[in-house]
Amino acid sequence: MKYVIAIINPHRLDEVKIELEKEEVHLMTVSEVLGCGRQKGVTEVYRGVKEVGNLLHKVKLEIAVNDEFLQRTIDAIIKGAREEKIGDGKIFILDLKDCVRIRTGERGTEAIG
Numbered sequence: 001m002k003y004v005i006a007i008i009n010p011h012r013l014d015e016v017k018i019e020l021e022k023e024e025v026h027l028m029t030v031s032e033v034l035g036c037g038r039q040k041g042v043t044e045v046y047r048g049v050k051e052v053g054n055l056l057h058k059v060k061l062e063i064a065v066n067d068e069f070l071q072r073t074i075d076a077i078i079k080g081a082r083e084e085k086i087g088d089g090k091i092f093i094l095d096l097k098d099c100v101r102i103r104t105g106e107r108g109t110e111a112i113g
């Protein structure tokens with residue numbers, strides 16, 4: 001199991017969601033966050049994106065997946081979020097040790113999806 005954390009531009013969220021739905025990835029957590037990339041906000045501010053100090057508004061997606069869903073999840077995020085511009089975002093992939101569905105007590109791959 002993997003835990004996928006993707007930081008994307010807010011205006012790409014709908015498109016990323018559509019691409020994930022196509023791959024039958026429905027379960028996710030979405031947060032509004034502030035982030036700083038390599039350009040420290042400077043170039044992106046120049047392009048008109050709202051800033052808070054050198055932090056830019058981003059969206060964070062968190063998706064726990066079974067291993068066979070990992071690559072299609074990554075591909076869908078890239079497809080929805082890539083504009084070939086700085087600040088397009090980043091995907092972090094973590095090993096996920098376990099997962100518990102609170103309602104049933106199911107664990108691991110059963111609980112995840």
Ligand SMILES: Nc1ncnc2c1ncn2[C@@H]1O[C@H](COP(=O)(O)OP(=O)(O)OP(=O)(O)O)[C@@H](O)[C@H]1O
Nearest residue numbers: 007034035036037038039058085086087088089090
């Ligand atoms: N190493 C990192 N650690 C934590 N968060 C990061 C890291 N790199 C990027 N992020 C997050 O991802 C967001 C988008 O990053 P961004 O796409 O600007 O990456 P980048 O490395 O600067 O690449 P690019 O040159 O394509 O802009 C950042 O605003 C930040 O929230």
Ligand SMILES: [Mg+2]
Nearest residue numbers: 037038039087
């Ligand atoms: Mg950047």
